[in-house]
Structure formats: C-alpha cells, structure tokens
Amino acid sequence: MRRLEVLLCAGTACLSSGSRAVRQALIEALSAHGLTQEVRVVETGCMGPCELGPVLLVYPEGTFYVRVKPEDAEEIVVEHFLKGRPVRRLLWAGEAPPLKELDFFARQKKVVLANCGMIDPEEIDEYIAVGGYEGLIRALERSPEEVIEEVKRAGLRGRGGAGFPTGVKWELVRKAPGAEKFVVCNADEGDPGAFMDRAILEGDPHAVLEGMAIAAYAVGARQGYIYVRAEYPLAIQRLERAISQARSYGLLGGEVLETGFSFDIELRMGAGAFVCGEETALIASIEGRRGEPRPRPPYPAQAGLWGKPTLINNVETLANVRHILLQGADWFSSLGTGTSKGTKVFALAGQVRNTGLVEVPMGITLRELIMEVGGGVPEGRRFKAVQIGGPSGGCLPEELLDVPVDYESLRQHGAIMGSGGVIVLDDSACMVNVAKFFLEFTADESCGKCTPCRVGTQMMLGLLSRITSGQGTEQDLDRLEELAELVGSASLCGLGQTAPNPVLSTLRYFRDEYLAHIHERACPAGVCTALIHYRIDPEACRACDLCRRACPSGAIEGVPGKPPYLIHHRLCIRCGACQAACPFGAVHKLPGRKE
Amino acid sequence: MIHLEIDGREVTARPGQTILEVAEEAGVRIPTLCYLSGLSPRGSCRICLVEVANWNGKLVPACATPVQEGMRVVATSPRLTELRRRVLELLFAERNHICAICVSNGHCELQDLACELGLEAVRVPYRFPGLTLDASHGKFVYDPNRCVLCGRCVRACSEVEGAMTWGFSGRGIHTTVEPDLGGPWGSSETCTECGKCVQACPVGALVERGKATAEQEKEPQLLAQITERRPRA
Structure with missing residues (x-):
C-alpha cells in the first residue's frame, strides 16, 4: 500500500545542487526502515524556487522541504515518514502551510507549468493520467480550420519574444500553397538568465509534443523538428524518451490515434549559437548550413525548411496549446489583459529573494512580480532596476514598477516581454556596465553577416568602454545614440535590430549615471x-x-x-x-x- | 503582373522579381555592394536598403526582397542616403581600407560607393586589424585586410564554379572568408584556379598576382554572362 509520494525536483538547478544524492540517500533510508512499499520517490521537473534547491514535496499533505542534503534523509524518513512529525528545520521559512499558501506560489497561476514538479516527466502514463493528449483528441475531433479558429479566438501570442498571434501564424501556414509542410519547435533558448523552456522540456516534455501534434494537424504537416540546444542534455534525454513513448502509444507516427492523421517528430541539436534562435538562422542550421539569418520576406510560413511552408513556434507557446483545446478559447482569453492573453513564465534572477521559475497571469505589475512573487531584493539593499527581455530587452527603473506585464506596455517603455528572463538589479549595479554586459553578449553572438550588427555593435562597445574607463565625453553619448539608431534600423535580423535596446533604455532612465562617469569620472555604484x-x-x-x-x-x-x-x-x-x-x-x- | 510604386512612379513587374531588378528596369538607381548579377542575393551589406512606405516604413534590402502587389517603395531619399553612408562608414572602419596604397585604387566598388554617397570622412575609429595576407597561391593574392565580407567570392565559387573552396569562418567581428576552412590558399585541394572569385570581388581583397594597379580592372559581369548561358533547371 502506498502511503506517501515524495516528489523530488530533478530539474537542472536541483540536480546541480545535489538532488541525485538526496534521492539515493532517501531510497537507502526507506529501505533500511522497510518503507519501500509505502513511500515512493518520484523525480519530477522544476518546481520553481531554484535558489532553495534541492527541494522536495511530500504528498498527500504537501509538505515542502528545501535545501535538503543527503544526510537529512535519515531524519526525514524517521521523524516524518515513521513518526508523522515534519522536520521543521527543513521547511520553507520553518513553517508548514499548504504549498499553495506560500507567497511564492499564491500569486502564481500555473497553466504551462502545472505538471512541472507534479508528474514524472519520464512516464507517459503519468502525463496521460492528468489529462495528457486529451487536447490532441479534442483537436482531431474537429476540422483543422476549427482548431485554428479556437487558437485565434484564445488570443495566444508567441512566447519566444515577438508576440506574433499564434493562430494567425497557423492560418498563414495552413493557407500557404504546397503539399509538404513542417512544424518546428524552437527550443534554442539562449537569453542570459533565462531557463523557462528548459524547465518545460525537462518537466513536461509531452506537453510540447502534444502542442506540436495539434499544430501539425491544424497546418497540415506530417513531420516536426525540435531544435534544442545541445547544452540542455537532460531536456534532450527526456524529449527522446517522451518521443519514443508517444510513438509506442500510437500518439506519434503513422495513423495517430487510428485517424488518418500522421505526424512524427525528430530532434535537431543546436551547436550553441545564440543567433540560431532567430527563425531563418534556425532553418539554415537544421538544413546543415551555417547558422545565419536571411532577409524576410519570404517568411518561413511561405518558404521555410527546404523551401516548404514551415510553422515555427516556441516551446512555451506550444505548451499552451493543449490547454486551449481542453478548456476552450473563452477560458484562456479570460486570463490576462486586452491584448495579452493567458499566463507567462518568467525566470527570476539577480538580486531578488526568490530566484527561480514562476508563472503569472499576463497583466500583473512588475511590482507584484518582483516584490511579491519574487520577495523583493535581499535585506539591506535597494531596488534599482529590472532588466526584462534579455539582450533584446531593456532596464526599467523603480518609477515604472507599476507597469503591467504585457507585450504593448513593456515595449512602450523601452523593454520587451522577450522570452521571459527577468534580472533584478539593486543599488550595487552600475547601469552603464549592465548595458555594456548585454552589448558584449550580442556583439559576441552576432553572426557577422550584416554590416550594422557586425561592426556597429563593436563601435558601440568601444564607446561604452571609453565611458566605463573614464575617457568618455558627452559627445560620445550622441555618437552612441546615432549608432544605436543605425544598428536598430539597418540590421538584418532581430538580434541586431534589438541589440541597442539595453543601451537605449539605460540612456533613457539612467542618463545621470552615464553623465557621472563622464563629468565626475565617478562610477556611483562603485563597479567600474x-x-x-x-x-x-x-x-x-x-x-x-x-x-x-x-x-x-x-x-x-x-x-x-x-x-x-x-x-x-x-x-x-x-x-x-x-x-x-x-x-x-x-x-x-x-x-x-x-x- | 504585379503593380507597385518606386519613388512615386508606378511600375509593373513579373512575379519573383526583386525590388532591385524592377528598379533597374525603371531606371531608378539603387547602390549595391554584396549583390552581383548572376549570383543569389545575400542581402547582407545593407547598402541597398530601401523603405517600404506601406509596411510601416520597414527597411528591406532591395536585392533580396521579392516585389509584392501594391508595395510603395522609397528608393531615394535623404534619410536613405544618410543611412547608406553610415553603413559604408562602418565598412571602411572595419578593416584597413587605405585607397592610396591599394592595388584596386581607381576601380574599387567600395571607393565608388564612397564617391557616390558623398562619404567625405570616417567618423568612427578605424579598427586596424592585423590580418595575415595570403600570397601562397600561384595566380592570385588574398588580403583579408581589404575584405568587406560581401561573400561574392563564396557564392561565385559554390554557385557558379561548384568548387566550394571559399567559405565563411568565425562569427561576429571575427568573421573571415577562408579557403578550405582555413588557408593557405596555395595548398587548397578544391581550388580550380578559375579566378571567378577574383573577378567577383568588389575590392582589393582578391587580386591577380603580378598585375599593377592600372591593370587590375575586374570583370564582375562575367558571372552573369556565364549563368545566363546555362540551361535553366
């Protein structure tokens, strides 16, 4: 008889902090006390609070242990599992409220991440037990056009950053002439500090496969590819396992669920170039060419992989799809704001108490996201700025903390939704240096194809280095703005077009700091x-x-x-x-x- | 037939034509650098950027953008001239483009563009990279210090000659064009010594060995002449 289930986080962060050793110790302790039949240990995907790892959750009552070490296993087994007394010193903040009432979780709305940390991502039966692949069944009961209409009505937009309406994209591919079409899942997550897609792939890989199958049915594709970075070995391993399980259950391959619909998925590994997250560069890379973008139009929806109409969606976008089919467009569009529907997963990083992975409804304010879900900046420090949207995003100051998190509001203020990286900066951060850090990243990741991005980012970097080394002049700021305009407007792909954003947003909100570097030869934050x-x-x-x-x-x-x-x-x-x-x-x- | 507007003039085009091709037929001059008739368009140098007024003023490369019905293209404007001049400035500053000591002085497309666009001074700092000259080949010389990374040699070599000797290596500012994934060119096993890359090169990066500046005039139109004579697939 199973009495307890121990859900042990086996996401990349918890694995790094030693959850494998904890698992081993737990299993040994359970066997030593003869509890092997009564307590089951399940390895799950990311639960969110990565800073507190390794974390584990004991069901049915939902006791949440944090920073568990292998040597704690014996105590947990004896005190908790045998005597029924939770080990207080290992509880979050020493308290034992239900998980849902902890501040970190209470403000969240888990849709995409609902299964992460709850099921064993390596067992398709667990996914099916919680409603897995029912979205696909619902889709197959309808016509492809009806599926597209449902996704359009839901208002889902691309979660990779640009926010293009997903249903519209599907329709473009559906209507594009051509017998052969492809569906590609963009899992080339590369923003510094962002790990949303990794968590989904590791924690709920079938959700992505199901989303791809639904998309393939809607657009008329028979073959799909997941382009995943080779730096995500665990995600790759779990995806491979999930694909082979789905095939053996008749959920992928020929005659899916004994209907006339056939669809299969293959993995393609990226070799570690940031630019390959750009869709045309991604296509070049899958085709075996140098990972370089090409001018659009034609868009991949018209001429993509091997010149055929191709649908490219991000991991998180695809993971949302099944929920729309299951719970309906009306339910989905009831979450979020007028133009940004549903939820968004963010990776909270930097100077914030609860770093980790969170999922919140669109439209929540930055203040709620950082101060309530994230728990604010640590004691003794002052919040200074939030960098949102990765190297294509911008830094927003404290005055803008009440801006709602939606595509339009963020863009209006010089940041972007991006893929979901949120880096919180406190008063120990120099904003000129932050801008320089992100520009160094994009300059380094520039593929070198077009002139403005290849050379322009280097010239901007040169100017920033002059300023941080105390040789800057006010004229350099004008030059910087001129170059930012050029790189932003004349570059070939999104990488170059958005590369100046961290510089422009810091110039807009933290110009004083630039001027202090120039006129007073002083770095107010003490970094340069x-x-x-x-x-x-x-x-x-x-x-x-x-x-x-x-x-x-x-x-x-x-x-x-x-x-x-x-x-x-x-x-x-x-x-x-x-x-x-x-x-x-x-x-x-x-x-x-x-x- | 496709109907569109270029610089306020109504023109018609065949499907599949690019903005550049249609503009040329209509007598509208758009400066180019990485484009070469006879090779596939690359759209990378950004010199031929034009504005599409009814796409929110989006800037697109004329050489690589197919025409669409109802498109309103601005190919000539003070803003575009300024933009092209700025891009050209970056190209000059990237490597060591010093006309007075260059074997292509007087018949160089980069130099011609500077004259056409009125680039009188480079205001960004020259990077002066110290790249190694490759004079190992018996017939040609490759000086990466004068390369503008247009990729015309790469395309001529793969698309017209089929040798695929030239390729891009490295990324970002460290991108270079290299024979057989890293020289020296003289020991290349794939090079057929056809010289198409040299004729395609718009600057003094690929030149014929032993020719003086005055003799160094290239014939880039050769590439189109060859491809036009080939049967179409």
Missing part, C-alpha cells in the same frame, strides 16, 4: 574599477597590517601598531583585497577616480 578609489578610515583603522599584506600591488603603506594606514592611489589596482581583509570595516570603496 577605473572610476572608484579605496580609502582607509583613520578613525577605524587599528593598524593590524592585514590590508597591507593582502594588497597584491604594494599600494598600502603603514607600520603595524601605528595607525593610520594609507593607500597610494597611483599604485592601487582597485581589486578590493584590502577591503575583504580588513576585520574592522575600515576600508571603504568610494566613487570617483583618485590619482
């Missing part, structure tokens, strides 16, 4: 090493000599026991070793260059 200095407070210094011994460049002068100690700014390389070494907090990092 050329524009800061260290000072030893003579009052606090105890002349212990630790700083002098830690200094790698011999920049500190002083005699043990005889304060004060002094820093020679000319010799100082501003590495901060003295500050780290000082036991009295006497070394301060201050903005401004000192010669």
Whole structure:
C-alpha cells in the first residue's frame, strides 16, 4: 500500500545542487526502515524556487522541504515518514502551510507549468493520467480550420519574444500553397538568465509534443523538428524518451490515434549559437548550413525548411496549446489583459529573494512580480532596476514598477516581454556596465553577416568602454545614440535590430549615471574599477597590517601598531583585497577616480 | 503582373522579381555592394536598403526582397542616403581600407560607393586589424585586410564554379572568408584556379598576382554572362 509520494525536483538547478544524492540517500533510508512499499520517490521537473534547491514535496499533505542534503534523509524518513512529525528545520521559512499558501506560489497561476514538479516527466502514463493528449483528441475531433479558429479566438501570442498571434501564424501556414509542410519547435533558448523552456522540456516534455501534434494537424504537416540546444542534455534525454513513448502509444507516427492523421517528430541539436534562435538562422542550421539569418520576406510560413511552408513556434507557446483545446478559447482569453492573453513564465534572477521559475497571469505589475512573487531584493539593499527581455530587452527603473506585464506596455517603455528572463538589479549595479554586459553578449553572438550588427555593435562597445574607463565625453553619448539608431534600423535580423535596446533604455532612465562617469569620472555604484578609489578610515583603522599584506600591488603603506594606514592611489589596482581583509570595516570603496 | 510604386512612379513587374531588378528596369538607381548579377542575393551589406512606405516604413534590402502587389517603395531619399553612408562608414572602419596604397585604387566598388554617397570622412575609429595576407597561391593574392565580407567570392565559387573552396569562418567581428576552412590558399585541394572569385570581388581583397594597379580592372559581369548561358533547371 502506498502511503506517501515524495516528489523530488530533478530539474537542472536541483540536480546541480545535489538532488541525485538526496534521492539515493532517501531510497537507502526507506529501505533500511522497510518503507519501500509505502513511500515512493518520484523525480519530477522544476518546481520553481531554484535558489532553495534541492527541494522536495511530500504528498498527500504537501509538505515542502528545501535545501535538503543527503544526510537529512535519515531524519526525514524517521521523524516524518515513521513518526508523522515534519522536520521543521527543513521547511520553507520553518513553517508548514499548504504549498499553495506560500507567497511564492499564491500569486502564481500555473497553466504551462502545472505538471512541472507534479508528474514524472519520464512516464507517459503519468502525463496521460492528468489529462495528457486529451487536447490532441479534442483537436482531431474537429476540422483543422476549427482548431485554428479556437487558437485565434484564445488570443495566444508567441512566447519566444515577438508576440506574433499564434493562430494567425497557423492560418498563414495552413493557407500557404504546397503539399509538404513542417512544424518546428524552437527550443534554442539562449537569453542570459533565462531557463523557462528548459524547465518545460525537462518537466513536461509531452506537453510540447502534444502542442506540436495539434499544430501539425491544424497546418497540415506530417513531420516536426525540435531544435534544442545541445547544452540542455537532460531536456534532450527526456524529449527522446517522451518521443519514443508517444510513438509506442500510437500518439506519434503513422495513423495517430487510428485517424488518418500522421505526424512524427525528430530532434535537431543546436551547436550553441545564440543567433540560431532567430527563425531563418534556425532553418539554415537544421538544413546543415551555417547558422545565419536571411532577409524576410519570404517568411518561413511561405518558404521555410527546404523551401516548404514551415510553422515555427516556441516551446512555451506550444505548451499552451493543449490547454486551449481542453478548456476552450473563452477560458484562456479570460486570463490576462486586452491584448495579452493567458499566463507567462518568467525566470527570476539577480538580486531578488526568490530566484527561480514562476508563472503569472499576463497583466500583473512588475511590482507584484518582483516584490511579491519574487520577495523583493535581499535585506539591506535597494531596488534599482529590472532588466526584462534579455539582450533584446531593456532596464526599467523603480518609477515604472507599476507597469503591467504585457507585450504593448513593456515595449512602450523601452523593454520587451522577450522570452521571459527577468534580472533584478539593486543599488550595487552600475547601469552603464549592465548595458555594456548585454552589448558584449550580442556583439559576441552576432553572426557577422550584416554590416550594422557586425561592426556597429563593436563601435558601440568601444564607446561604452571609453565611458566605463573614464575617457568618455558627452559627445560620445550622441555618437552612441546615432549608432544605436543605425544598428536598430539597418540590421538584418532581430538580434541586431534589438541589440541597442539595453543601451537605449539605460540612456533613457539612467542618463545621470552615464553623465557621472563622464563629468565626475565617478562610477556611483562603485563597479567600474577605473572610476572608484579605496580609502582607509583613520578613525577605524587599528593598524593590524592585514590590508597591507593582502594588497597584491604594494599600494598600502603603514607600520603595524601605528595607525593610520594609507593607500597610494597611483599604485592601487582597485581589486578590493584590502577591503575583504580588513576585520574592522575600515576600508571603504568610494566613487570617483583618485590619482 | 504585379503593380507597385518606386519613388512615386508606378511600375509593373513579373512575379519573383526583386525590388532591385524592377528598379533597374525603371531606371531608378539603387547602390549595391554584396549583390552581383548572376549570383543569389545575400542581402547582407545593407547598402541597398530601401523603405517600404506601406509596411510601416520597414527597411528591406532591395536585392533580396521579392516585389509584392501594391508595395510603395522609397528608393531615394535623404534619410536613405544618410543611412547608406553610415553603413559604408562602418565598412571602411572595419578593416584597413587605405585607397592610396591599394592595388584596386581607381576601380574599387567600395571607393565608388564612397564617391557616390558623398562619404567625405570616417567618423568612427578605424579598427586596424592585423590580418595575415595570403600570397601562397600561384595566380592570385588574398588580403583579408581589404575584405568587406560581401561573400561574392563564396557564392561565385559554390554557385557558379561548384568548387566550394571559399567559405565563411568565425562569427561576429571575427568573421573571415577562408579557403578550405582555413588557408593557405596555395595548398587548397578544391581550388580550380578559375579566378571567378577574383573577378567577383568588389575590392582589393582578391587580386591577380603580378598585375599593377592600372591593370587590375575586374570583370564582375562575367558571372552573369556565364549563368545566363546555362540551361535553366
């Protein structure tokens, strides 16, 4: 008789923090206490609060353990499973409320992620038990046109970033002339700090397969490809398993569910170029050519893979589809705002208490997302900005925290929805440096095909480096804006067209900080090493000599026991070793260059 | 027939024609660089960008964009000239384009474009990369310092000659054109020494060995002459 189910997160984050070892320890402890028949351990996909991993959830009552170590297994088994007393020190915040009432989960609305962390992603039976592949059955009962109409009415838009209406795209492919058509799932997730698609692929791979099958039926395709990055080995492994299980159940392959509809899926691995997330570059890569975009039109809907009409949808978009077929367009469009329907998965990262994966209804404000779901910035720090939309997105300041999260509002303020990366920055972040970081990323990932992106991003980077190294002039800001305009308007693909966004949005909201770098030769956040200095407070210094011994460049002068100690700014390389070494907090990092 | 407008003039076109082809027939000049008649369009240099007024002013490469019914194309405007000039400026600054010491001085498409677009000074800093000259080939010389990455050699070699000797390597600012995935050209096993790449090259990156500046005039029209004579598939 099964008494308890232990759901152990086996997403990439929890695996990195050691959930495999926890599983092993649990299984050993269960067997030592003769509970193997009573307690089952299930490895699931991502549960969300990655920072607290490894996490595990005990059902039926829903006890949520965080930061579990292998050596905790014995205690959990004895205290909880045998004696019925949850191990308080391992509970989230030491409390045991139902999972749904924890702040982190209460504000969320899980649609796409509903199965992640709840089912074993390697067992198709578990997926079917919670309604899996029923969406496909509903779709096959209707005509392809009716399916497209339902998706259009639902108002689903592309979750890869651009927000193109999914149903309209399907219709374009359906109506495109040609007997052979393809469905491609874009799983080339590459934004720094974004891992929504990975979590879906690892935690609920069948949802993506089902979405693809429904899409294929709607547009008239017989073959599908999932283009997934090779850096996601676990996602690839689970997808391969899911595809072979679906084939053996007659859910993929010839005569799906004994209807006249045939559809099969193959995986294609990306070799690690960010630009291959752009649809025409992705097509080139699948075809075996260099991953370079080409001008559109013609769009892939007209001439895509091997010149045939091709539907390309993102992982999260496809994972939404089955819910529309199951619960109806009206239900789906009741979630969200006027133009942005449904939910969106975000990867919360940076200076926020609850980093991890969250799913919220569209239209929630940034403040709710960051302060309530994310728990705000850690103690003692102040919120400064949120970078949303990855390298194509922008940085929004505190004044704009009440902006609703929908495609139009974010774009209007200089950011984008993007694929869902949200990086929270606190007062220790230099906005010029943040802009430079993202531009370095896009410049490095530029494929080099078109002139504005290849050369223009380098020129912009040169100007930003001048500013962060204290050689900038106000004229450089004009140059930067001119180049941003050029790169944004003249580049061939979305990578170049959106590359200037982090620069433009920081110039718009944090111009003061740029000006401080230029006029005062000071980095207010204390990040740009050329524009800061260290000072030893003579009052606090105890002349212990630790700083002098830690200094790698011999920049500190002083005699043990005889304060004060002094820093020679000319010799100082501003590495901060003295500050780290000082036991009295006497070394301060201050903005401004000192010669 | 497709009806569209280029610079306010109503023109007709056959399906499948590009904006550039239709503009040429109508006598509207659009400057180009990576485009070469006889090769597939690449749309990468961005010199031939035109504006489609009824696509929200979207900028598209004239060489690679098929015409569509009702399109209103702006091919000539002060904004476009400025934009093309800026792109050209980036090309000059990217490598070492110093006309006075270049073997293609006087018959160089990059130089011609600078004159046509009125580029008088380059305001962005020159990058001056120190790329290695490849003079290992018996008949030709490749100087990557003068390359504009238009890919005309790559396409001439694969689409017309079928040798596929030239290809792109690296990415972003580190992109280069290389024979057999990395030189030297002289020891290439695929090169047929046909010289089509040299004739296709718009600048002094690929030149004939031993020819003086005055003798270095190229015949890029050869590529179209060859392909036009071939039977169509």
